[in-house]
Amino acid sequence: MIQTIAFDVGETLVRDDRYWASWADWLGAPRHTVSALVGAVVAQGRDNADALRLIRPGLDIAAEYAAREAAGRGEHLDDTDLYDDVRPALAELQARGVRVVIAGNQTVRAGELLRGLDLPADVIATSGGWGCAKPGREFFERVVVAAGTPRERILYVGDHPANDTLAAAAAGLRTAHLRRGPWGHLWADDPQVRDTADWVIDGLHDLLDVVNAT
Template identity: 45%
Template structure:
């Protein structure tokens, strides 16, 4: 039985398009050029911020991020930056009695922003708060400690196979891979354990979980009756 749903933050709850546009403006390059650089970086197994090194060869990535943070508001998102299916899905899940959470690789500042949006969920947490970041399994072990359920009663929803789906599964969680964001496009070809569910929108979760739980009940009844 799935009794808890926990959502990743970037590209699951928060649409990062505005952040990418802000980086492009700060660097003085067209938005599509920065987006292409991000795609190249991800295809090489790097992270989004490594796109800076492709656009400005030899740049000190840490120094560039620190400089932008001093010159611009590096972490800034509002209700308008949430994917439109986030709040309605959380409301539906809560009404169905499902425990809900949001947790991902973000800073303490992002934690404060998310909490200020008054989202209807039981947990909001970030890697900086917990002192451990994905894909370290310790992140998901910490998640299990915070949720009032066993690992196999929790489903983690994310857009990345390497950072979300695979490490969550190693801790015993169910997983749902959401098809959105640049990482999801790049990682279509990776091998590994299949997620419990594939979804195109968070709005699919309530019905899919209800179906999953109904089948689980039938399986249990069959075992008890045999």
């Protein structure tokens, strides 16, 4: 029985459009160029930050992030960044007695912004706040603690095989691969993903059927 569902953030709950567009504007590059390069590095299995380093070789991401914040052009999240099914699906899961945890590879600031959205969630945490990141085992151990339920009764939902499906499964959690965003669509039919994920879903409302079936 699934008692807790934990969610990745980027391209699971939140569209990354604004994130990459803001980086393109900051670096003075066309937005289409950045989007295309993100797609290229994703297809190669590389870190998506490599897309920015292709535009500006040797770019120090952390330093640029700090410079953006200092210039008042840092991270921003509001309801328009959420996928349409986020609020209703998470609210319905809570109504059915499922504990909802949001935990992804984001900054401390992103965690503050997410909490400011008043989402239907019991816990909202980020790698920046925890001091550990996916796909590391420590991150998923923190998810288990946040869930407060046995790991085999936790379902981790995400779009990225290496960071989400494969890593969560290796930590003993059940997993759902979400066919959403560039990573989610690209790898939804990958044999390793299909063999590892307990479910491959097309949207968050599909999780209601998952809960009913367990």
